[in-house]
Amino acid sequence: MFRKMRRCKQxxxxxxxVAIMERCTNGVLACIGDENYPYAVPLSYVYFKDRIYFHSAKEGHKIDAIHKNPKVSFCVIDEDSIVSEEFTTYFRSVIAFGKSRITEGIEKLEAFEALVKKYSGNQPKEARHKEIVGCTNAIIIAIDVEYITGKEAIEYVNAKKH
Structure with missing residues (x-):
């Protein structure tokens, strides 16, 4: 169903x-938007229990697109260093494909806690809890990942061999 990578060595x-998905702090959600135009939006997320979670307002372009067609992709760029003498970049990125949905109940709470924990740094536990309890205008969207792939520059592949 999903294409195999053409440059499989990379x-x-x-x-x-998984490590990249856990480490990165932002990615780009891609879905089908208005009049079937692609709609890609950068957002903060957490990779938790093999799913991607992010928060959203209860209405807007992103929510309309997800309701229309839950199939989405989500990509993160872990590394992108310009190597000017080679006229290229050394890169590392991941892309996931799956179906998006609005979470409810304990899943929503656990995902929200994971999001707050990821982005709260050294904030006290009480402050994190207050943020979760006080936020009533947001929803939590899950992407149930069906396929995930990643690629890196051939130079990184070759460096691993040595």
Missing amino acids: ELLIEER
């Missing part, structure tokens, strides 16, 4: 893909 191992 494909990241699943452990590397």
Whole structure:
């Protein structure tokens, strides 16, 4: 169903893909927007229990698109260093495909807690709890990942061999 990577030597191992998803702090959600135009929006997220979670307002372009067609992709760029003498970049990125949905109940609470924990740094537990309890205008969207792939520059592949 999903395409195999053309340059398979550059494909990241699943452990590397997961580590990147856990490490990165922002990504780009891509869905089908108004009049079937692609709609890609950068957002903060958390990779938690093999799913991608993000918060959103209860209405807007993103929510309309997800209701219209829950199939989405989500990509993160872990590394992108310009190597001017080679006229290129050394890169590492991951892309996930899946179906999006609005969470409810305990899943919503756990995902919200994971999001707050990721972005709260050294804030006290009480402050984190207050943020979760006080936020009534947001929803939490899950992406149930069906396929995840990642790729890195051939130079990184070659460096691993040595």
